[in-house]
Amino acid sequence: MSSPVVSPSASSLHFDKKARAPQFRNPVSLRLYKVLGTNFEDEATREALQTLSELYASSSTVKGKETLRNLEEDDIEEEWLKPTGFVADELLTEAVPGESAARARKNLRRDMERKLAEGSHQFLKAFGEVDQKLEELQQHVAAMHASCDEAETQLKLTNESSAMLLERAGSLSEERQEVENRKSIVTLFLARFTLNDEEVEAMTSRDIPVGKRFFEAMDKTERIRTDCRVLMAGEDGPTQAGLDIMASTSSHLEQGYEKIFRWCSYEFRQMGRDMQVEVGMTMREAIRRLRKRPELLTESLTSLSQARQATLMSSFLTALTRGGPSGLPRPIELHAHDPMRYVGDMLAWVHQAIAAEREFLESLFGLQADGRMVGSVRVFEQKSEEEDWIRELMDLAVGKLCVPLKIRVQQTIRSQESSIISYKIANLLQFYMITMRRTIGDTAVLSTTLNEITQVAYKVFYDSIETQGRALLRATLDLDDPSLTPPLAILDHAQILREVMNVYESSLLGDEGEAEQTAGFQRILDVTMDPAIEMCTNNSEEKKRLRPRWDREVYVLNCLSYLQSVLEPFPFTSQKRQTLQEVVDEHVVRLTEEHYQNIMVDAGIAQVAETCLKHDGGEPMSRIPATLPTILQTALRNFSLWLSGLEVVQSPRLSQLTAQRLHIKIHQAALERMARSYQVICEQVKKPENKYEAASTLLGSERPFGQVNLLWQIFGLEGDNVNASQP
């Protein structure tokens, strides 16, 4: 290609001149024009030419050299190489211009071809090498391939064998899972249905104290047994495992209960020594659990009871004989001379001990205190088992105290000479008996003992007042004492009675009915009053016999009214007072009769009145010796005189009566009868068949002039009443 390019360029100037020639239509010229018009200024052409020039600029030398090299031996090559630059320069400068170009034009194709061949040769050589390397590579690849194949085979083999292994491993792991499951089930089962060593130890060992751990183990055992029972109740019936579990837990449980029992018994013996005790949570829990084993509970409570008995007993004896520290408070027995205080202190001590004991037992059995105050009324309903226990234990604990208490109280009672003190003690005992009954029940030993002592105390008291009554009956009156007032014996007796009544009244609570109050004192009144009344009435007969002038009736009434006044302030004596009143009334009637007779005699109309009253209407009265008009007149005169006397107002005899009321009553009753007798006299005298001459003159000559109304006025009596009361 170089040739067509080169050639135009070389001759361009010549063709330019020709082109301006007129032959424009000539194809050659056209061609020329076209060639000439071709612009070689473009980049590609320039580069091509550049390359070409460079090739040749050096190719002359190179050519020469190569030619030489081709022709000559290789050893000359170096010689040629050195001066090449110079030669080229020389050639370029010295050679004729265009010489190399011509040569180049001539040899271009050859040169090119040679160059191509050279390049191809080089390529060939290079590719040969590449080929060689590639072959080597292929060998390697093949080797690798072989190895890979081998490996694959190996892998396949391995895979096959490991598949088995895997399968085996899978089944093993499944097995293992199953075993694990089973294990966890078994563990759970064991945990649920058996006790571990620690728990067993807690329950059975003496080294582990009874406490939370122990109770937890007990709880678990109980739960196991419950669960196990549920399981065994299934359709399959009891299994061996179930039976084993039941057997082993049962033995552990029993040991557990034994342990609680031993512990409780020990603790009870310990705590028994203190007077004031309190109960810990553990103890309460232990008792609560022991209730499932009543025989063990009973046994341990027995030891508690014994301990408490002994403690209370010794505390009581200490309080009795030794008192507090350095003698304060003083020993109770120091006050044995003061029976009320002595007995009261002892009973109060017992009562206080009961209160403390009750609190202790309530907390032992975990009972909430019912808020009731000890001493106030306790209702004994069969509330619970605990209540029963508490009651029994209380009974036992304080029961022992009964012996020393009873001895001392009885001794005190028996040594009393005063019936008042005896009565006070009896009352005190009764008060405590009621209190204790409310607190510890009717059947408790202490209650029955108190009941017994109270009975004894009352018996002593009754004996004492009965003796007193008998002594009163035997008492004789002082014959030389003219007074009509109650004798000293009666006064003393009444004084004792009065004090006894005071005590009784103070022992009343105020809520008893009147009948109850009366009934409570009836016996005492009978025992004291009856001999007193009897003494007043009977003993005086003897004196009357020996001292006829002694006014027995007034004396008796005085005594009786004194007794009445003693009973008066006490409402519960009303029944006795009524009986007494009857006796009094009887005596009043008697005295009234006597008094009437006396005043009739005094007034001088006794005989006249008697005759008048007895007159049966036979013989005229004026003929009867006792009522002859003269005698009648004398009698009336005497009566008139008597009427102006003092005795009308008050009777000297009756003024001996201490009760003014009785004096008036008796005197008035007598006067009334007198007035009525006078009326009878008047009526009889006025009767014509009695044949009194100038009857009204006879009556009217002396006061009250036959006028009964006037007599009533003189006596100061209400006429109407009398008229009304007239038969």
Place this chain on the structure above:
Amino acid sequence: MPTDDYEGEATELLETYDFLMKYIILGEAGSGKSCLLHHFTHNSFKDHSQHTIGVEFSSRTVKLGEKRIKLQLWDTAGQERFRSVTRSYYRGAAGALLVYDITNRDSFTNLSRWLADARALASPHLVAVLVGNKSDKDDEREVEWAEASRWAAENDVHFLEASSLTGDNVEAPFLLAARSILLSIESGALDPEKAGSGVSYGDRALRRVNSSSRLSFGSLSGGRKKGTIKLKAKGWIPGTNKCC
């Protein structure tokens, strides 16, 4: 130790105590002794209260600082006819509450007799508190505060007014007496070890004493505190006692 924990928990549940004190409540009939006591033990007013017959008993545990004190309270009848019975209960009492009715002068004028009785029969270290009851009825007042206060000072007793109707100051006399008694124990004047002092150690105190010597027990306010607080914390936080 697990056991101790168990019991420690129980301390809060059960009424264990450090000291047990016996109190008597005295005064004329109708001054409101039983009502005062009822309010103290039941925290409510006792309506339609009847006259007390003889003596009645109740108890309550109170807390004073870190010490728990169980009070055994003997409520006595004020009526004269029960005098011989109630006097037997004075024996060995550590504290006495002298109750009068501020609206009833008669209930105040007889106090000297009650106090003399109590001093003669109760513990030699008897602590008495004068309580003017029915302080809610101020408009019917017959006994002035100042007068009662003077009387109390002259007779060496504590004094305050309370109302068992409203519950005002009801606990104060009981606590006041307890504090006084505790002070005399701390000062060594009163020894709960001896019977008849009206005071005795409770299980709670004894349990602690057992570990140390009895003599070191003199310092009541010391080391005890720790234990109590610890126990309390256990009671408050459920499950903490499962530590072991």
